[in-house]
Amino acid sequence: MRRPFGEVVLEVENISLSFGGVKALSDISFDVREHEVRAIIGPNGAGKSSMLNCINGVYQPQQGAIRFRGREFRHMNSRQVAEMGVGRTFQNLALFKGMSVLDNIMTGRNLKIRSNLLLQALRIGPAEREEIRQREFVEHIIDFLEIQPWRKTPVGQLPYGLQKRVDLGRALAMEPQVLLLDEPMAGMNVEEKQDMCRFILDVNDEFGTTVVLIEHDMGVVMDISDRVVVLDYGRKIGDGTPQEVRANEDVVRAYLGTSH
Numbered sequence: 205m206r207r208p209f210g211e212v213v214l215e216v217e218n219i220s221l222s223f224g225g226v227k228a229l230s231d232i233s234f235d236v237r238e239h240e241v242r243a244i245i246g247p248n249g250a251g252k253s254s255m256l257n258c259i260n261g262v263y264q265p266q267q268g269a270i271r272f273r274g275r276e277f278r279h280m281n282s283r284q285v286a287e288m289g290v291g292r293t294f295q296n297l298a299l300f301k302g303m304s305v306l307d308n309i310m311t312g313r314n315l316k317i318r319s320n321l322l323l324q325a326l327r328i329g330p331a332e333r334e335e336i337r338q339r340e341f342v343e344h345i346i347d348f349l350e351i352q353p354w355r356k357t358p359v360g361q362l363p364y365g366l367q368k369r370v371d372l373g374r375a376l377a378m379e380p381q382v383l384l385l386d387e388p389m390a391g392m393n394v395e396e397k398q399d400m401c402r403f404i405l406d407v408n409d410e411f412g413t414t415v416v417l418i419e420h421d422m423g424v425v426m427d428i429s430d431r432v433v434v435l436d437y438g439r440k441i442g443d444g445t446p447q448e449v450r451a452n453e454d455v456v457r458a459y460l461g462t463s464h
């Protein structure tokens with residue numbers, strides 16, 4: 205059962221971003237509601253990654269504002285954005301290949317632990333108890349993502365689809381309120397894509413996590429998204445439910461003019 209949407213959790217308002225003479229994003233606005241799965245799509249070079257990197261604090265847009273629960277995060281770096289509750293996965297996996305699945309996911313948890321260090325220091329009771337609690341949470345994620353058989357396996361030895369699942373686990377370990385997924389199905393076979401779709405929807409259902417994803421596979425996007433933003437040449441050309449976006453002539457034209 206899908207949770208009902210809540211209030212607007214993330215607001216992107218009139219964002220413009222240029223790299224020298226290249227205008228990657230022009231005056232983009234959209235919102236994301238709590239608990240929804242929101243996709244950002246568009247042909248190659250449309251500005252999807254640039255948009256995700258602005259939300260994530262990697263890029264600082266020259267114009268506009270991004271707000272998380274009403275709080276503007278201009279001039280915040282990606283770590284501060286993450287600590288505020290916006291987690292992400294990466295298109296080119298940024299996992300530690302020689303480390304086990306368990307330890308990789310634990311690195312995601314460390315961000316959460318460090319941000320709570322002061323609270324921990326003030327708490328009465330042994331730090332060991334806290335460590336056990338953190339490990340239990342990580343084990344819960346491992347169960348949830350059905351990767352128990354590989355918990356001690358170095359990530360570099362796993363098939364690509366499983367590595368993507370570990371990457372998702374690491375992002376979940378910091379208990380994000382909003383999860384940004386950068387092409388979660390890229391390079392996957394059909395079966396791996398089906399698994400990943402199921403996990404994304406399960407994360408959304410079970411943890412109540414709001415999901416923002418960019419993805420090339422249109423079938424996947426239309427299947428799992430509640431609302432879709434369409435970018436083309438750095439401009440927004442569509443925004444609505446999958447049905448609305450499919451019927452949008454500008455969107456159809458943008459896609460017909462490309463190899464997608």
Ligand SMILES: Nc1ncnc2c1ncn2[C@@H]1O[C@H](COP(=O)(O)OP(=O)(O)OP(=O)(O)O)[C@@H](O)[C@H]1O
Nearest residue numbers: 223226227228246247248249250251252253254255
């Ligand atoms: N770091 C950068 N420096 C210079 N130009 C950049 C940079 N990042 C992106 N661009 C340019 O900005 C535009 C948007 O690129 P972006 O990667 O955001 O698009 P995209 O929709 O994610 O494309 P793709 O689907 O191919 O990943 C492109 O013209 C790209 O060349």
